[in-house]
Amino acid sequence: MTLDLMTYYRHMLRIRHFEEACLSGVASGEIHGELHTAIGQEAIAAGMVGILRDDDALVSTHRNHGHGIAKGVPLEPMLAEIFEKETGLCGGFGGHMHLFDPDRLFSTTGIVGATLPVALGHAYAAFLDGSDAVAVAVSGDGGVNTGGFHESLNLAGALKLPLVVLVENNDWAISVVSSEVSAVGSAERAPAYAAWGTRVDGTDPAAVAVAFAEAVARARRGEGPAIVEATAQRFRGHYEGDPDLYRTPELKEAMAAKDPLVIARRELEAQGIGTDHLDDLVAESQAQIDAILARVRAAEQPDPSRAHDHVFTGGVA
Amino acid sequence: MTTATDTPMLSPSFNLSRVIADAIKLEMEADERIVVLGEDVGRQGGVFGSTRGLQKAFGDRRVRDMPISEMAFTGMGVGLAMSGYRPMIEIMFVDFIGVCLEQVYNAIAKNPYMSGGRVPMPVVIKTAGGCIGSAAQHSQCLWGTFAHLPGMHVVAPSSPYDAKGLMAAALRSDDPVIYIEHKGLLLSKLGDFPHGAEVPKGRYTVPIGEAATVRDGRDVTIATLSASVRDALVAADELAGQGIDVEVVDLRSVVPLDADHVAASAARTGRLLVVDEDYLGFGLSGELITRVLELLGPGALRGIARHGVANVPIPAARSLEQAVVPGSASIAAAVRELVARG
Numbered sequence: 001m002t003l004d005l006m007t008y009y010r011h012m013l014r015i016r017h018f019e020e021a022c023l024s025g026v027a028s029g030e031i032h033g034e035l036h037t038a039i040g041q042e043a044i045a046a047g048m049v050g051i052l053r054d055d056d057a058l059v060s061t062h063r064n065h066g067h068g069i070a071k072g073v074p075l076e077p078m079l080a081e082i083f084e085k086e087t088g089l090c091g092g093f094g095g096h097m098h099l100f101d102p103d104r105l106f107s108t109t110g111i112v113g114a115t116l117p118v119a120l121g122h123a124y125a126a127f128l129d130g131s132d133a134v135a136v137a138v139s140g141d142g143g144v145n146t147g148g149f150h151e152s153l154n155l156a157g158a159l160k161l162p163l164v165v166l167v168e169n170n171d172w173a174i175s176v177v178s179s180e181v182s183a184v185g186s187a188e189r190a191p192a193y194a195a196w197g198t199r200v201d202g203t204d205p206a207a208v209a210v211a212f213a214e215a216v217a218r219a220r221r222g223e224g225p226a227i228v229e230a231t232a233q234r235f236r237g238h239y240e241g242d243p244d245l246y247r248t249p250e251l252k253e254a255m256a257a258k259d260p261l262v263i264a265r266r267e268l269e270a271q272g273i274g275t276d277h278l279d280d281l282v283a284e285s286q287a288q289i290d291a292i293l294a295r296v297r298a299a300e301q302p303d304p305s306r307a308h309d310h311v312f313t314g315g316v317a
Numbered sequence: 318m319t320t321a322t323d324t325p326m327l328s329p330s331f332n333l334s335r336v337i338a339d340a341i342k343l344e345m346e347a348d349e350r351i352v353v354l355g356e357d358v359g360r361q362g363g364v365f366g367s368t369r370g371l372q373k374a375f376g377d378r379r380v381r382d383m384p385i386s387e388m389a390f391t392g393m394g395v396g397l398a399m400s401g402y403r404p405m406i407e408i409m410f411v412d413f414i415g416v417c418l419e420q421v422y423n424a425i426a427k428n429p430y431m432s433g434g435r436v437p438m439p440v441v442i443k444t445a446g447g448c449i450g451s452a453a454q455h456s457q458c459l460w461g462t463f464a465h466l467p468g469m470h471v472v473a474p475s476s477p478y479d480a481k482g483l484m485a486a487a488l489r490s491d492d493p494v495i496y497i498e499h500k501g502l503l504l505s506k507l508g509d510f511p512h513g514a515e516v517p518k519g520r521y522t523v524p525i526g527e528a529a530t531v532r533d534g535r536d537v538t539i540a541t542l543s544a545s546v547r548d549a550l551v552a553a554d555e556l557a558g559q560g561i562d563v564e565v566v567d568l569r570s571v572v573p574l575d576a577d578h579v580a581a582s583a584a585r586t587g588r589l590l591v592v593d594e595d596y597l598g599f600g601l602s603g604e605l606i607t608r609v610l611e612l613l614g615p616g617a618l619r620g621i622a623r624h625g626v627a628n629v630p631i632p633a634a635r636s637l638e639q640a641v642v643p644g645s646a647s648i649a650a651a652v653r654e655l656v657a658r659g
Contacts, residue, residue: 057396091433100432107399107436111423117392118424124393125400128352128378135396148419151389158384310434311467313491 002213003050006273008205009264011046013285015066016261018075021293022065022096025083026240030297032084035096036063040235043260044168045070047208047230051216057105057122057135059115062097063168063234064108067138071106073099075289079296086302093302093310112173113146115139116165120152123161123219134162134219142173144186153225157194162219165195165227166212168202170234175246187229195225202230203260233258325518327477329508334367336477336507336516337498340484341368341405343520345375348403351488353380354390355407355443364409365445365503387417394440395424403439405488411446411459411497425493426468440494441487446473447499447544447594448642453630456500456638458543461593461600463495464571470525471571473497475546476513479569482523489522499544511550512567526573530582534564537620537652538582540605541592542568549592551645552652561656571601576608584613588620590655592643597625620658624651 019039025031038045045066052058052071060067068078073089081088082096090100097110105122109115119137126133143149144167156163167186171178179185190197196218200211208230215226233255237244247255265278308315327336345351353371355363359382362369372380383390387408394404408414414421421442428436448456463471470492474480480498487494507514512531531546532553539549546567553563566582568575583589589609591602602623610617624643632638643651 057400059396088433090431090435093433094431098427098431100428100436102399102432102435105399107428107432109424111419114392114419114424117389117420118396118399120389121393121396121398121404122400123396125397125402128402129400147416148388148392151384151386152392155384155386155389310430310432312470313429313434313437 002206002209005206005264005267005271008043008046009261009268010281010285011049012042012205012261012264013282014289015042015045015069017285017289018065018069018079021079021289022082023240024293030083031096033095035240036238037236037240038063038066038234040255040259041168041170041202041232042066043205044166044202044208044230044232047205048212051209051213052136053133054104055131055133057119057133058138059119059122059136060106060108060138061112061115061140061143062108062110063140064099064138068099068101068106071101071104073101073104073106076292076295079292080299083296084301085296085299087296087299091302112140113143113148115143116152117148120156120161120163123156123163126162127159132220134164134216136164136166138166138168140173141167141169141171141178141182141186142176145182153193153195153227156225160222160224162222163225164215164219165225167227167229169229169231172234172238172247174238185229186227190227193225195227196223197227197229199229199231202232203258203263205260205264232260235259327507327516327518329506329514331507332366332504333477333480333507334363334365334503335369336481337367337484338362338369338371340481341488342371342374344485344488345371345379347520348488350401350403351379351405352397352402353405353407354383354393356383356385356409358382358407363407365500367498367503368407387413388420391417392420392424395420395428395438398438398440399436403488405441405443408442408444410455411444412454412457414444414459422466426466429492430468437491438493439491441496442493443496443498445500445503446497447501448631448638449500450635450638452633456631458497458595460495460497460571461595464601465599468493469572470494471497472525472569473499473543473571474569475543475567476510477507477516478513479523481516482521483525483569485520486522486525490525494525497543501544511547523569525570526575528566528568528575528578530564531567532563532565534562534586536562536586537588537590537656538564538566538579538586539590539592539648539652540566540568540579542571543594545592545594545643545648548643548645549648552649555645555649556652559653561652563652574605574608576605576612579605580609580612583609583618587618588655589618590651591623592648592651593623593625594643595625596628597623598628600625620655622651622655624648
């Protein structure tokens with residue numbers, strides 16, 4: 001199932017503008033910790049839109065904003081959490097790497113590779129429930145070399161659990177080139193786990209959607225786990241503040257040519273969509289995020305007296 | 318801990334592991350959201366028998382044998398809890414926690430906090446600790462390690478009565494609970510326990526976070542937990558013959574730590590010895606003594622001492638093991654030394 005390119009373009013614009021709003025929070029000091037954006041990888045999250053249900057679990061990584069948006073997490077509480085506000089999704093206790101929306105079974109972890117075991121638990125819950133819900137674990141190309149990736153896919157294959165692993169392959173695990181330290185790609189590992197695997201161009205939202213929808217449909221039908229590997233570029237450093245000296249200016253220039261928003265816009269123009277209309281879309285998306293950002297900025301940080309809340313249900317011990 | 322005389326009791330010929338299995342079974346009957354995942358928990362019923370009969374009673378969906386993939390199945394506990402289940406994850410020996418500590422301390426322990434209270438983690442990590450002559454990688458306690466990390470209740474029962482009641486409390490808790498059974502006690506018969514040996518057949522709980530005085534005394538308070546309670550009671554009997562009257566407090570949990578109970582006891586006896594089968598440094602003994610002194614004031618007690626595994630790995634040879642792991646003889650010696658100081 002795919003959406004039309006114009007719709008994907010709108011989704012990608014929303015994610016890009018959301019990420020840029022986060023960048024502004026780092027520049028202003030409102031976000032005082034690490035921030036990892038997926039600028040350059042928007043087509044992957046956009047391709048996921050509309051495929052998952054609220055009762056499907058999605059467990060994402062440190063680079064998670066686009067996935068939250070794709071899962072339908074409301075933008076304002078998510079941005080407020082990233083901006084450390086009491087109006088945030090988690091009241092300012094989690095921050096950008098630790099987003100939780102239990103109403104949509106969306107959660108994240110800042111530990112590379114740790115998404116798969118959690119998603120496997122959701123998948124086992126679906127099995128126990130007798131439901132056709134699926135569980136999606138997002139991983140980067142670095143996370144696929146953790147032990148948890150192997151353990152979880154082995155178990156999912158053995159029990160035919162509905163685990164879909166979405167690998168966002170930007171080929172850089174911080175400064176280590178993943179293809180240089182991986183025996184094979186992620187999709188090629190699928191047969192070892194009795195899983196279905198495929199690799200797609202992660203700058204093409206429709207291609208991602210086709211592959212992801214197929215993986216989800218198989219898992220829903222009880223056909224077991226799947227690995228969807230989507231290749232894309234990470235334009236920014238690993239985190240904001242990363243000097244990113246491990247990538248040459250020439251390489252960065254070549255990467256910029258694979259900007260999914262530029263590619264989509266070019267295609268839309270080729271389809272005869274007017275520049276003015278596209279500019280209006282950009283302005284509309286920007287205005288929407290700007291309005292949210294203004295409200296987020298006006299919100300308060302959580303009261304310091306609450307720092308000991310939530311350790312235990314009955315208080316601190 | 319009193320029970321009516323007509324309450325049906327478990328047979329004194331049962332061993333402790335069977336009591337624990339019984340506790341889990343009763344809670345699983347009452348709450349179908351409880352599922353058990355672990356190595357050898359199903360077909361074998363646990364390497365010590367503390368999950369025996371569960372798979373037969375509840376099927377292999379709720380009691381599932383896992384591959385040796387602790388990272389995966391501990392993380393499954395996180396996803397199951399987020400999906401509304403109440404998983405019990407068995408880590409066969411606590412020593413193995415290193416391979417899956419990530420999901421325990423970064424997810425199970427922290428998700429409730431990181432989510433601003435929106436994502437509770439009703440997960441029990443059941444594991445066996447304690448010294449059984451199996452040396453450095455199979456004889457640790459490690460409750461201090463869990464206790465140091467925020468977000469987990471940590472219990473380590475010493476008696477069959479507490480083992481059942483604390484297991485029930487753990488399975489009913491909405492907080493993560495690390496339940497550390499002692500390998501050296503699991504195969505002991507109920508009738509062999511010096512305290513808490515009478516176990517009702519029905520359901521009951523022991524509240525998590527409340528210490529219990531298991532022997533009254535006037536001269537010195539020993540605060541300890543798990544199998545060391547039995548050793549402390551043996552030491553106390555020996556010391557009674559030498560004119561030293563020992564009070565023994567069973568902490569029962571490390572988190573929450575019932576320092577109030579210990580402080581009240583130590584204030585009466587004037588002396589406090591903390592006995593800990595876990596590592597001495599940066600652990601339970603230092604924490605408990607600090608909290609007691611914070612409650613009573615720095616000069617409130619005549620004597621304070623601690624006796625634990627000085628920071629060395631557990632050695633293999635019996636002669637070396639006995640040199641570092643507290644036992645009844647070394648506990649008695651530590652008490653005599655404390656009393657002799659004044």
